[in-house]
Amino acid sequence: MGASLGFPLEPCAFGSDLCHTVFVSLWPPEPICYPSLPSMRRSSAPSQLQGSLAKKPRFIPPGIIRTSNLNENEKVNELGPNITFTEGETTKNPLLHLQTDSRICNSVLSAVSSKKSAREINIGKSTGKYWPKATGEVSVDTTNTAFVAATEISESKGKEAGPGHSTKYFSVFWRKLSKKKHKKWEGDAILIVSGRSFTLKDLEGRVIGRGTAYTLKDLDNLNEGETTVIGGKEIEVMGKISSDDYNSGRCFQSSVGSSCLTTSQITQKPFSNPVKNICKSNTEEKNIDDSSNFKPRHDPYAQNSFVMPRPDKSHQWIFNKNCLPLVDVVVDPYLVHHLRPHQKEGIVFLYECVMGMRMNGRFGAILADEMGLGKTLQCISLIWTLLRQGLYGGKPIIKKTLIVTPGSLVTNWRKEFQKWLGTERIKVFTLDQAHKIEDFIISPLYSVLIISYEMLLRCLDQIKNIKFDLLICDEGHRLKNSSIKTTTALVSLSCEKRVILTGTPVQNDLQEFYALIEFVNPGILGSLSSYRKIYEEPIIISREPSATQEEKKLGExxxxxxxxxxxxxxxxxxxxxxxxxxxxxxxSVIFCRPGILQIELYRKLLSSQAVRFCLQGILENAPHLLCIGALKKLCNHPCLLFKSLKEKENNSSSEQYEEYNFSEGLIDAYPADYNPNTFSETDSGKLQVLTKLLAAIRELSPSEKVVLVSNYTQTLNILQAVCTRHGYTCTRLDGQTPVVQRQQIVDGFNCKHSSVFIFLLSSKAGGVGLNLIGGSHLILYDIDWNPATDIQAMARVWRDGQKHSVHIYRLLTTGTIEEKIYQRQISKQGLSGAVVDLAKTSEHIQFSVEELKNLFTLHEDSDCVTHDLLDCECVEKKEHQAESLEEPSTYRSCQLGPNHQKLDSKKPLSMSQLKQWKHFSGKHQNLHDPFLERIKENVSFIFQNVTNQAPVK
Ligand SMILES: Nc1ncnc2c1ncn2[C@@H]1O[C@H](COP(=O)(O)OP(=O)(O)OP(=O)(O)O)[C@@H](O)[C@H]1O
Ligand SMILES: [Mg+2]
Known part of the structure; x- marks a missing residue:
């Protein structure tokens, strides 16, 4: 390619003697088509190439970075006399061509020592599926890689197309009709023509003109360069657009994400002639006499070496202005032998993103690996590599890194640095009460600052004055709202290499998704309004049941x-x-029979005026949240409801309770001398099961520990009281725990020699990011509307470093609202494949009257309403009665017939998947699980699933 480019083939002055260890770029290594720099979007439009450019300022849609203000001709001149474009290439983006052309990669690398072929970049070996390429293309193992975004989201209104006509699309310039002499085009637009009607849309997707009654001939025969007047606007046709380009939305933002040359570097730095560069580098080279800089820091040819992908030519062109030799970036072997294959893949991904190798001019990334996959180690490896090494002349890529994380994880980050790199290699600074930001600023020792989101806001002014080259936002889904203070604060930092880490899927809400993306790669999806028009609206419309085929297709x-x-x-x-x-x-999902007092109170509550009011269908201001809250409390323990009723009774401002006569008769249902502080364990089905379970664990596995999770502080108080009653040592982490103490508490629990038996955890306060591998039994005492909260909590113990088999118990009160919430979690969320966001609570959920009716029903005769709903064959055959827990999970009694689906753990558990779990009535003779055996008396039903079961010998 580019054969006609007369590039002077001057070898780089550094050189050949380094070839055996360094891959040296012979700049320019071989003839390259250098790009014309401006936005390439419509440079091929004949109207622009016909000399009319000056009077038609190019319109750049928001979000597309302008490459230069120069016009085409000027740029071509700047390329210098030796550079010409081959015919036809002036109208393309040669760089785009370069990047997608694997030959380029080959030719760059051919300058490398012949050892290269004998050598493998070892991550390829280890995963067998992933191979980094110097071209910036990346192939990713898609079997285990679910790219976030929108496989579920689908799609729009193709109103512009009338029936029976093929729709045509044109890119056009437009301006208002005017009699002025010197008229200017106002912008680019897309003209959609269908039969006798047309729609004109600007590049933000807004309709700026619409009309009918044009003769078919007029509109159908529009040709490039032709001008016409439609709907009061003058347009000039630049070219036809394929329906595919329109439907995908590419025509609106064609330079976004297409790896074409839209880099901010080019915007910021003046275009420089490679010939001049060479001269410049020759002089600079004299100043650089430490050739050892040009050696890779670690041997790229050593066995198991883990070498980062090399840059392609366009990257070199942009970032290696001084023509420094290219040096292999090799991850420290000290780290490499710990890395799992998926972590190597993740490190390459992060490296390519922050280096701008995946998308020119974009340096952001979102690593959304599920919980426990070691996002921390992947980032530490990245930081350590970039701090010490660089592609061009070996110059380190970053100097200072800022890590922002929830308060409870600040110390954990420091410990992870220590765990993986020891104390000598890197100095990290954690900001807390004892360590002030001033100390970080004045000390040259520290290259990493770890800070909580709260502290960031407090020290923002000082932090803004520090130059950070890499910004990592842990549990970064909190940045989904662009207007919150934290996001605004982080956006105000000038660092362009930004990484968000999150274990929570980010694509469920398209606007929040936009906010996260806008944070890491600002402008990549255009302005919010264009994003809405081009993506969000068509996608949402296409999901509506009334969507037409066309709308569905467009949305998809x-x-x-x-x-x-x-x-x-x-x-x-x-x-x-x-x-x-x-x-x-x-x-195990354990359905616990409610206690007698619980049932009585439950019935009373359901017949209360408040519940009746909710079911009348007037949902506005209905007290349904109040009722739901009361039922949930009751399920946890009647004493919780008693306390809140008493509180409300004494509190005259609680109009709500009075208005609906909420406590009417409820208090009377409690024994006259009821004392909530000396509660009885038998009053709550779940508490009875819990105490028996704890006793069984203590007795049968005395060395094992328990994590006990609740969403409510008051419930944790009860659970703590139970621990004290039974003499179990416990520790507790909830929203009130001071941040500085959190890691200490976690460490104390995880320590092998610690005597703490139970870790009481408030899932909302401390669920995310914690490692509680000291515990091997995790009990979820109550259920949250949001499956993500529960999933987060469950992931705390089944993590790397866990030595014991892990038991997870989810306690639900049979027949009550808890079962309904569970069903909602697994049916709605499971079916859509989506996990709702952590911040969503019942307040965000809209309930229909039907749903409320269902919520406010107590099923007293069922052992398990959830199982009843499954339509399971075992009901007739009574198979589950006979099933043994020891059977490997492949031998399930309730396999679905033709509807049988393979378990797909990438999605939250669905109803049909649940059917494939082993399940038993509590009356079952032999549960083959010593822990469950001890509790079965109070249990009506159990679902159980085993992952990673040791093979049966
Ligand atoms: N390659 C590895 N070998 C052994 N242990 C590892 C490895 N990678 C990570 N770990 C350990 O696994 C645990 C989980 O890692 P980490 O906290 O980074 O997970 P995460 O992806 O951030 O999860 P979350 O989303 O829950 O925060 C940590 O204790 C970490 O030290
Ligand atoms: Mg984490």
């Missing part, structure tokens, strides 16, 4: 395009990739 295409675009810088792998490193996990 737009969703696919959004996935493609964002997939370049979002990576998500699921738990399965580390399953093999983890011990077995036995997950």
């Amino acid at each position: 295409k737009r969703a696919a395009e959004l996935t493609r675009l964002t997939g370049l810088f979002i990576l998500r792998r699921t738990q399965e990739v580390i399953n093999k490193y983890l011990p077995p996990k036995i997950e």
Whole structure:
């Protein structure tokens, strides 16, 4: 390619003697088509190439970075006399061509020592599926890689197309009709023509003109360069657009995400002639006499070396202005032998993103690996590599890194640095009460600052004055709202290499998704309004049941395009990739029979005026949240409801309770001398099960520990009281725990020699990010509307480093609202494949009257309403009665017939998947699980699933 480019083939002055260890770029290594720099969007439009450019300022849609103000001609001149374009290439983006042309990669690398071929970049070996390429293309193992975004989201209104006509699309310039002499085009637009009607849309997707009654001939025969007047606007046709380009939305943002040359570097730095560069580098070279800089820091040819992908020519062109030799970036072997294959893949992904190798001019990434996959280690490896090494002349890529994380994880980050790099290699600074930001600022020792989101806001002014080259936001889904203070604060930092880490899927809400993307790669999806028009609206419309085929198709295409675009810088792998490193996990959903007092109170509550009011269908101001809250409290323990009723009774401002006569008769249902502080364990089905379970664990596995999770502080108080009653040592982490103490508490629990038996955890306060591998039994005492909260909590113990088999118990009160919430979690969320966001609570859920009716029903005669709903064959055959827990999970009694689906753990558990779990009535003779055996008296039903079960010999 580019054969006609007369590039002077001058070898780089550094050189050949380094060839055996360094891959030296012979700049320019071979003839390259250098690009014309401006936005390439419509440079091929004949109207622009016909000399009319000056009077038609190019319109750049928001979000597309302008490359230069120069016009085409000027740029071509700047390329110098030796550079010409081959015919036809002036109208393309040669760089884009370069990047997608694998030959380029080959030719660059051919300058490398012949050892290269004998050598393998070892991550390729280890995963067998992933191979980094110097071209910036990346192939990712898609079996375990679910790129976040929108496979579920689908799609739009193709109103512009009338029936029976093929729709045509044109890119046009437009301006208002005017009699002025010197008229200017106002912008680019897309003209959609269908039969006798047309729609004109600007590049933000807004309709700026619409009309009918044009003769078919007029509109159908529009040709490039032709001008016409439609709907009061003058247009000039620049070219036809394929329906595919329109449907995918590419025509609106064609330079976004397409790896074409839209880099901010080019915007910021003046275009420089490679010939001049060479001269410049020759002089600079004299100043650089430390040739050892040009050696890779670690031997790239050593066995198991882990070498980062090399840059392609366009990257070199942009970032290696001084023509420094290219040096292999090799991850420290000290780290490499710990890395799992998926972590190597993740490190390459992060490296390519922050280096701008995946998308020119974009340096952001979202690593959305599921919980426990070691996002921390992947980042530490990245930081350590970039701090010490660099592609061009070996110059380190970053100097200072800022890590922002929830308060409870600040110390954990420091400990992870120590764990993986020791104390000597790197100095990290954690900001807390004892360590002030001033100390970080004045000390040259520290290259990493770890800070909580809260502290960031407090020290923002000082932090803004520090130059950070890399910004990592842990549990970064909190940045989904662009107007909150934290996001605004982080956006105000000038650092352009930004990484968000999150274990929570980010694509469920398209606007929040936009906010996260906008944070890491500002402008990549255009302005919010254009994003809405081009992606969000068509996608949402296409999901409505009333959507036409056309709308569905458009929405699907737009969703696919959004996935493609964002997939370049979002990576998500699921738990399965580390399953093999983890011990077995036995997950049980336990349906606990409610106590007598519970049932009585429950009935009373359901017949209360408040509940009746909710069911009348007037949902506005209905007290349904109040009722739901009361039922949930009752399920946890009647004493919780008693306390809140008494509080409300004494509190005259609680109009709500009075208005609906809420406590009417309820208090009377409690024994006259009821004392909530000396509560009885038998009054709550779940508490009875819990105490028996704790006793069984204590007795049968005395060395094992328990994590006990609740969403409510008051419930944790009860659970803590139970621990004290039974003499169990416990520790507690909830929203009130001071941040500085959190890690200490976690460490104390995880310590092998600690005497603490139970870790009481408030899932909302401390669920995210914590490692509680000291515990091997995790009990979820109550259920949250949001499956993400529960999933987060469950992931705390089944993690790397866990030595015991893990038991997860989810306690639900049979027949009550808890079962309904569970069903909602697994049916709605499971079916859509989505996990709602952590911040969503029942306040965000809209309930229909039907749903409320269902919620406010007590099923007293069922052992398990959830199982009744499954339509399971075992009901007739009574198979589950006979099933043994020891059977491997492949031998399930309730396999679905033709509807049988393979378990797909990438999605939350669905109803049909639940059917495939082993399940038993509490009356079952032999549960073959010593812990469950001890509790079965109070249990009506159990579902159980075993992951990573040791093979049966
Ligand atoms: N390659 C590895 N070998 C052994 N242990 C590892 C490895 N990678 C990570 N770990 C350990 O696994 C645990 C989980 O890692 P980490 O906290 O980074 O997970 P995460 O992806 O951030 O999860 P979350 O989303 O829950 O925060 C940590 O204790 C970490 O030290
Ligand atoms: Mg984490």
